[in-house]
Amino acid sequence: MSATLPFRANQDLLDAKYSDWSKDPASVDAGWASFFEGFELGMAELARRKAAPGAGSSAAAGDATLSESMLNFRMRVTNALLTFRSLGHRASHLDPLSPNGPVAPELTMEALGFSEADLDREVQTQMFRGGQAMKLKDFLGELKTVYCSTSGFEFMHIHNPEVRNWLLERIENRTFEPAPSKDSQVDALRWLLEAETFERFLHKRFVGQKRFSVEGGESMLVALETILEGMPAHGGKEIVMGMAHRGRLSVLANFLRKPLEMLFYEFSENYVPDTVGGDGDVKYHLGFETIRDTRSGSKVAISLAPNPSHLEAVDPVVEGMARARQRFLGDTIERKQVIPILLHGDAAVAGQGIVAEVLNLSQLPGYHTGGTIHVVVNNQIGFTTLPADARSTNYCTDVAKLIDAPVIHVNGDRPLEVAAAARLALDFRMKFARDVFIDIVCYRRYGHNETDEPAFTQPNMARTIGSLPSTAALFRQQLLQTGVLDEEGANALQKELEDELEAGVTDLAKKDGAGGNPFEGSTAQPQAAYDYNVIDTGVAREQLTKIGKKLLEAPEGFNLHPTIAKRFLAARGKAIESGEGIDWATAESLAFGSLLTEGNGVRLSGQDVRRGTFSHRHSVFYDTQTRARHIPLNNLEEGQAKFCVYNSLLSEAAVLGFDYGYSLLAANLLICWEAQFGDFVNGAQVIIDQFIASAESKWQRPSHVTLLLPHGYEGQGPEHSSARMERFLQLCAGGNMQVCNFTTPAQYFHALRRQVKRSTRKPLVVMTPKSLLRHPRCVSKLDELAENTHFREVLDDENLTISPERVTRLIFCSGKVYYDLLDFREKNKIKNAAIIRVEQLYPLNYEMLKGIVAKYPRAQKKWIWCQEEPRNMGAFYYIRPRLEELSNHKLRYAGRERSSSPAAGSKAIHVLEQENLVESAFSV
Incomplete structure (x- = not known):
């Protein structure tokens, strides 16, 4: 805000802003808040000095000077607070590939208007720590700890003061939260090691196979497990998930607990699509459903929707599935029992427009699901494209601001911070029924897939990643140093996980040795065959x-x-x-x-x-x-x-x-x-x-x-x-x-x-x-529509004025053109042509069609397909081989000629074309 803005504003505006600020300091922007708090504190200081014993007229003049200086300082303090809240994330150490966090020019002492001489001055503001007095250096230090550590928070863009203030309190009080228990820290290590051990096992056992590993982003599992464990306390019973292929196998194995022998079978040379009952799909596109036991003793059902390589296309599908489950459970008011979770890649969440469309659904009456937890696995690269070439925004998550969703950025090499972010996100979603984003900044240890070479295009990044210990190794070392775990316990945990993987291979070998499909009946059922059985759909x-x-x-x-x-x-x-x-x-x-x-x-x-x-x-x-x-x-x-x-x-x-x-x-x-x-x-x-x-x-x-x-x-x-x-x-x-x-x-x-x-x-x-x-x-x-009526795939001519045996021309069509044909036939008193309507083009009921055309023995050589669409569109190329198979003669065509555009732009041309195609159906 311009320094002169408040003084130039008219009195009504000033009064209105002051009234808003008095009720809620966060309801006005930073400039106004700085002005009002500085003004009040400065005036309070002036009043105190004037009321002090011995104060006189000469002192009052000096106090006026002091109050102006104090006012200016207080304004800078308040401005510093609001700047850290708004921009502290820009100085957070989020990138595990960098040894230090970036320098945010807006947060330097100079930019905030302070000098070294100010650091020991007393600071007191009701907007932070309840007005607790502290030195400026401690004040700035606390703000850096809260807002510029290995987590960064974007929430000041949120317009709703209640939502914004709730987040403000949670974020600024998190430094007072008790340290995680030893058990929760060991759990976090287990979740990291499960992912790492699983990926390394696949890398050795199935050399050269694509798996799109999660390595470098293993903290994703920490976030998911934390949400799972926290759900029962909020009344959560089900998770409906969607994600792309990066890390999907690890999520299936470790989060959904898909049987390891089944996963390994999908890697084996014996695996055939028949085991999934249809054409099948590659293993990193498949879905799975399970029920997990939580440490609280509650059960949570998890459904991972299958997803193609169109990375974000599954997002709306998951939202629809979640709402359907909420309806089934009768949870249509609070929507707390079923939580949608969407996992995104950084390039996809920023680049694919369907993300914004789905976010726009989030608060609409017909599509609201009570808020989605978005987890972004931010590899800082999309295939071979770096962020500078992939987006025009500061963060890949900036689309979240479209709906005032808070964003928690967190360093992926800090699993306890990731867990804290997940708890905050879950609490937020359950309280406000709104979307929330967790941006886990991490990396991709290998290329786009395991057969790819990242050094071709990002040699520096690949070199840095190659020299980094894994997240699990770093955290393991941290727990050893703090005494949470000893070497023996860490080794035992590692061996336990490796033994589980070996057992999965052994179980598969036993089943495989028995012959046939070892998972007969354990996967989804084959595609249901279509039938033409008559369904009585009539109503009394x-x-x-x-x-x-x-x-x-x-x-x-x-x-x-x-x-x-x-x-x-x-x-x-x-x-x-x-x-x-x-x-x-x-x-x-x-x-x-x-x-x-x-x-x-x-x-x-x-x-x-x-x-x-x-x-x-x-x-x-x-x-x-x-x-x-x-x-x-x-x-x-x-x-x-x-x-x-x-x-x-x-x-x-x-x-x-x-x-x-x-x-x-x-x-x-x-x-x-x-x-x-x-x-x-x-x-x-x-x-x-x-x-x-x-x-x-x-x-x-x-x-x-x-x-x-x-x-x-x-x-x-x-x-x-x-x-x-x-x-x-x-x-x-x-x-x-x-x-x-x-x-x-x-x-x-x-x-x-x-x-x-x-x-x-x-x-x-x-x-x-x-x-x-x-x-x-x-x-x-x-x-x-009444009793004993039903749908008919093909309709015979119900308007013939002669017997079917005398018909010499059969005109087949579907849809609106039928009425044009009928009108032309009646106006021109044509009697030898029958019009057959194909109401259901696919699946085509051959038997019904055969029965109808058999009534017209003299018309076998003159079958015409009439359509409004150009020849290369509509149903002609689909229907031609099918009708020619029935008649053993070439099918004639009546319709518009081939075109690259669906229709003419001129009404006059349209009318002429329509008249010609209808007439040609009776003459071609």
Whole structure:
């Protein structure tokens, strides 16, 4: 703050700031706080001198001079305190590769405005140590001890005074905490040695194999174990974790206690993917679940989510899994029973945008998980790239400031400091239900992997690391010197750990010698086969009518928007009453409502889903005077399940990842994510490729998440036409997911209910409509949703005016183009062409399709696929070989020509193209 700022401020501002400071000194910035405290102390000193015996007029003049000097000194003292609190971390010795901490220019005596002559002056401020008097040199010494040791704290950016002051008290009082007990120190050594011994064992036994070791960052295990041991006292019962591959094997072996013989088998030449029930994945991508006993006697369940090499892609998945578990345990208020922990690398946490997206989820109503503990294993390098080339921020954790999360930086070679940081982080998370970061500054002993040579690109760093004793060796020596442990005890601990590893090899040899797969049945189950068994998803018509009428109700005195009342609800009421004209949104609401009354919850999230992008859903009513909310689907009947609908932040990757993660642990819920426009799904491609499409095959994690992607060519240009159906179809194999493009609301109704009602769990990708939401012909009868009805993968032509035997042309299509084809056929009185709708493109029901086309014997040589998308997009290249196999003839094409862009930008061109492709379907 400028030295003249307070004096130039107007009186009202000055009074307001002074009032804020009087209530809470930390609520105003450093400049104002310095001014007010210095002013008050200086005036108090002046008053004391004036009141002293013998004070006279001549003395008063001298006192005025003294008070000005005192005021200036007091201001500098207060400024020093606030500077250390804000910037002390810049002088902390955090880097184990450096013998000393850096010099922070802002914290030097000169920068703070002091001289050597000031060091013995008395200091007293209510903002530190309760106003305890001390010499300036002791005051500065204590501040350096608190803020500039081997831990650094960033918390002064936090806007909430309660949160900031809680951290302030904990941080500044930590020097008074009792020294760790001998047992806790030995525990810390054990955790370090477990990681080190395990990694060195692998290095010797499995030479040249990649393992992405944790060596150099073993203190990560100290942080995890400390959190685990501290959870029961806070009511914590479960941990849901996500991490990349660095150190993952050590976490699996030592933290989750994955059987060593199983881990070693995955390294052996005999290991084949069949042991994990599908295509499998490399060992450092796999997940695991376990239950750990803590020293307090409590048990804590730990789940490590599998993760691909897209390092931070697992973050939202973990958050969704954690929230699903919290719902299952009924812990939806405090959210203390299940704690998400995310482990990051320094380069990834700074470089990957999904980190910021996930942080933005942290306090939102539909995505809050009670706070995440983020542990950054800061190797000070990403592959071969140093921080100077990898980020534009001072710290890799600066993204944490986005949500006012505190950051605890700690030297990885100080395991007791790491443990203290973990305790503080856990306490903070449990008290405030907010995210917190632990930045463990460490190093990577080997290259990116064990076959890499780091000296190629970082020779100086590699040389320094090569000369360093390990963290465990340093800490072992410390415990020997302080008498916590003697040589015999240290050696015994080391031998115990080595014996455990040897026993793991021996156990594997015994199982291996028995022949076959030694772990048959002990790993995840194979990917579930897809079947076309008919699921009766119809609902009693009486119940549908009852639900439909409830959807029309609002509380007495509720000021509903006139347009919603007169148009939306009136049309819906007429359809329910007559049983005719059930549109897309009504069918959806009836599907949701019927599931809810049957005890199955429904979750719908995405951008603007409450109203719906096209103003078609209106699942939440808003009072036009008060904006009070009413959700009809939560007011159907007593004892119903809950409908959760959330407008998300403007994110695709994080929100879809969250809902996917939620679906993994919530089998009896319908979980839907809707894109604002179908093409927005592009922003979540990593989640689709790495999780939704392949996770069941790689990691045996079945999901039933439903993607609702508005798709259809309406002349809105290339950005809002295509949900990229072709990309989904290219990812389809082994019955991994369902890709559908429905033409009737009834089909949508049954497909949604089928997601919950059948035992097989598969993702559902729906190309939802836009213009069809209000198309007069895209409606269904209530009877088509009622008893004894179900979903049909292929729809035969229901509008033929001649017998099937006389048809000479079969036009196959899916989605909106059906209505254009139907309209053209009727207007032109074409009778020899049948239109077959493929409602579920994948998996394609061949038997149903065979049965339908067999009705048209004269049309076997004229099969046409008609689509709106360009030839190189849409379903054509997927469907062509399948239909040609059925007909033994070449499939004809009616659609747009190949294009690099999904659609034309001109409405006129769009209309012309659409007319041509529809006409060509009847002539090509």
